[in-house]
Amino acid sequence: MLNYKHLMFIFYMLKPSITYAQAKDESHLDLLAFIETELSQFFPQAKTLFLGTASWRWGFAVLSVLILLLMKRFMLTKLLKWFRVLSGKTENTFDDQVVELLNKPLSYLLMIIGFYGSSKWINLSESLERFITFCYRISLIILFTWFLACLIELSTKFLEDLAAKSSSTLDDYVVPFVSRIIKIATYSIGGMLVIQEFGINVAGIIAGLGVGGLAFALAAQETLANWFGAIMIYTDRPFEVGHWIKTSQFEGVVEEVGLRSTRIRTFAQTVVSIPNRQIAVDVIENFNKMQKRRISLKLGVTYETSPAMLEESVERIRDILRNHEEVDQSFWLVKFTDFGDSALEIFVYYFTLTTNWEEYLSIKQEINLRIMQRLKAIGVEFAFPSMSIYQAVSDPEQTAKLDAQARRLFSARAPEVVDRRETMTAPSESNADG
Known part of the structure; x- marks a missing residue:
């Protein structure tokens, strides 16, 4: 047993x-x-x-x-x-x-x-036992380094497949670039661990690499800034390839986003390469992300237009916008706003539901033609820049009568009335165009 x-x-x-x-x-x-x-x-x-x-x-x-x-x-x-x-x-x-x-x-x-x-x-003898232990530790370091490198390679292929499905080409450059950096770091750490097993002081090597890395960073700071700018564009995604954008200096369609620069095809059909470090800190206006598109204009009618005709003109333009299916009905304005140098000015402000440029222009043309037709039907004429010269004839007695009449009318007014108004945020005059 x-x-x-x-x-x-x-x-x-x-x-x-x-x-x-x-x-x-x-x-x-x-x-x-x-x-x-x-x-x-x-x-x-x-x-x-x-x-x-x-x-x-x-x-x-x-x-x-x-x-x-x-x-x-x-x-x-x-x-x-x-x-x-x-x-x-x-x-x-x-x-x-x-x-x-x-x-x-x-x-x-x-x-x-x-x-x-x-x-x-x-x-075993002490020296042989130390040698076997040394080989054992080296083998483990090499094995784990090799496994991590293979895992990084596998992850890179997986991320590249995902990047190929996206519309942006930036991630197609960023994924291999980041993968290469991680691989180099992995092999470097593995190599330092192997060197340490040989009894070499790794701290001195790291210090030397730090000084060398600092010198490299100073020499290639613009290149590194462009690389980090590319990463910022990829993570923040202010635009994608094919988007119509406007920077502080250029406007056009994005053709390519690389590691060093972003290429924009301007409307003059030239290609502009902008460093990514500049793009990353610049103010970017992305027109492709518009949900609707603004139209703002001022119509000038002649001073021969009577107040009643002007009121009817404003209402007719409102009817046009109110009944147009391509105009956003959530907000639009038609107001008689200014006495211009040579015209009575009507302010027209509205949005189109489409953001496509050609469709936007077609809608604008259609509404403009309807306005011309509706105003012409009531005898309202559009003004054009002109100058009228009058020979002034002074009549002191008539001027005195008109002044006395104005004084009587003003003194007969009721006490001052305080108007109650709601505050409203509106665009500045210089920013009124769409």
Whole structure:
């Protein structure tokens, strides 16, 4: 019948634990002595030394490797199968690709740990043991660096597929650029960890790289500013390729957004390249994001127009806007506003529902023609810049009569009436055009 020590013996054979193999406390030394005693009863040669280590320890080391190699395929198959079940519950294929990517790194990881663990069964010299530990640590660093690089490459392909579906071309440049930076950082950190294992002071290298990076940043500050400007344009998205925009200096349609500059096709059909650092800090007006389009104009009619004719003209223009299906009915204005130098001015202000330029112009033309027709029907004529010269004839008696009449009318007025008015925000005169 198996007792406790026999069970521990079987477990110890199947699990090549580094902790047990390197144990120095009394209980584990007793267990090692027990294993050696039990084995020597069946195999007297178990205590035979080979390269300074008992034969049974060499056997356990080889057995540990064989068991690991036999179980590695089974363990990976079960583990990856469980991961595939989890990733299969999602709609995207990125996590499925990550699971497939784990196959080789996990396989190499188990082999490295297994070989390192099996070496602990053997009585090695201190220098050889340090060398094996050194190789073990280097292997782990290289393995994890390689896995992260593969994961970054996989993420880059996934993000590039998403970028290809977007209308903007900026992300097509940004994704590889950022991926390249992350890869360089990953390899640099991995390389520094490897160098540190050789006993080289990494702090001095980092300090040197800091000084070199500062010099590089100063030399390429404009290029870096353009790169960061491209990232800001991508994240903030004030415009996209194909949008009609206006900056403080240029106006046109965006053709391309690169890492260094943004190209705009002006309405004169020239191409302007604007550095991204300038675009990032400039005021940008995006006409493609208009929900409706404004029309503002002043109609001048002649001074021969009577007040009644002017009131009828205003109402007729209001009827035109009120009944037009392409005019936004939420807000429009038609008011007689000014006595101009050569005309009585009617202010017309409204919005079209469309933002398309050609449709906008067609609506404006149609309304203008209707206004001309409706005003001409009541005999109202449009004014044009002109100058009338009159020969003044002074009549002192008539002037005195008119002055006396004005004084009587003013004195007969009721006390001052305080008007109650609502405040209203309105555009300035210089900003009235659409």
